[in-house]
Amino acid sequence: MSESGHDQPQNQIDLADAYAVKTPDDNRRLYAQWAQTYNETFINANKYVYPRAVAQLFAKYVSEIAITAVVDIGCGTGAVGSYLANLRPDITIDGYDISPEMLKQASLLARIDGSPVYRNLLEVDLTASLPKQTFDAMTTAGTFTHGHLGPETLVALIDLVRVDGWFVIGINAEHFEARGFASTIKNIVETGVITQPEIHLVNVYEVGSPHYGDCAKVNVFQRKK
Numbered sequence: 001m002s003e004s005g006h007d008q009p010q011n012q013i014d015l016a017d018a019y020a021v022k023t024p025d026d027n028r029r030l031y032a033q034w035a036q037t038y039n040e041t042f043i044n045a046n047k048y049v050y051p052r053a054v055a056q057l058f059a060k061y062v063s064e065i066a067i068t069a070v071v072d073i074g075c076g077t078g079a080v081g082s083y084l085a086n087l088r089p090d091i092t093i094d095g096y097d098i099s100p101e102m103l104k105q106a107s108l109l110a111r112i113d114g115s116p117v118y119r120n121l122l123e124v125d126l127t128a129s130l131p132k133q134t135f136d137a138m139t140t141a142g143t144f145t146h147g148h149l150g151p152e153t154l155v156a157l158i159d160l161v162r163v164d165g166w167f168v169i170g171i172n173a174e175h176f177e178a179r180g181f182a183s184t185i186k187n188i189v190e191t192g193v194i195t196q197p198e199i200h201l202v203n204v205y206e207v208g209s210p211h212y213g214d215c216a217k218v219n220v221f222q223r224k225k
């Protein structure tokens with residue numbers, strides 16, 4: 001984790017606050033306060049480019065023909081969906097998130113043709129019981145990280161994607177080994193549930209960001225059974 005020792009006005013939420021959360025309720029509280037300013041004080045201020053990298057990998061690796069409906073897990077204010085809707089205007093995107101305030105911001109986003117970026121936005125705690133829906137693909141940035149979602153949630157989420165469907169899943173690089181994502185993914189590959197992931201190391205923040213150097217591992221794989 002990088003230090004966020006740059007000057008912050010009192011009360012301004014930053015990356016250290018985001019990494020300090022521990023429970024779903026902590027997440028609800030943090031993002032309720034942060035939703036309205038998240039794009040400005042987090043995405044823009046920190047040159048946060050991770051959602052763009054995830055959307056670009058999705059567009060590169062996931063076959064255009066095979067995909068209609070995609071779910072963006074922990075969609076927040078909708079950064080991943082925005083990039084994806086530009087790169088793949090024909091897909092429908094649903095967003096799941098625990099924070100109604102973040103979902104409200106995502107609901108304001110429009111595609112180039114004026115239609116909403118997200119078809120449905122659902123308030124859901126991904127660590128609890130999941131909606132009975134199935135998608136052709138799943139994507140995410142920024143949710144498998146410190147204090148947010150762990151590997152056990154990734155395993156549970158596999159059922160939301162149909163057999164042969166795709167996953168483009170960003171996981172905080174420090175978190176990847178330390179929190180057991182690497183071993184959990186290895187186990188589900190060995191049981192034949194998913195293909196061996198292709199792992200792409202991407203920058204979470206651009207050059208010039210106070211957090212430049214933080215990386216994520218974007219795992220691209222398919223469901224086999």
Ligand SMILES: C[S@@+](CC[C@H](N)C(=O)[O-])C[C@H]1O[C@@H](n2cnc3c(N)ncnc32)[C@H](O)[C@@H]1O
Pocket residue numbers: 018024027028031050051073074075076077078079080096097098099102124125126127140141142143148149
């Ligand atoms: C760092 S933000 C990332 C948002 C967006 N994907 C982005 O890249 O800008 C993490 C998101 O995960 C959501 N989240 C955290 N815990 C969650 C949970 N248990 N269930 C669903 N969403 C959760 C938060 O509400 C927040 O919107």
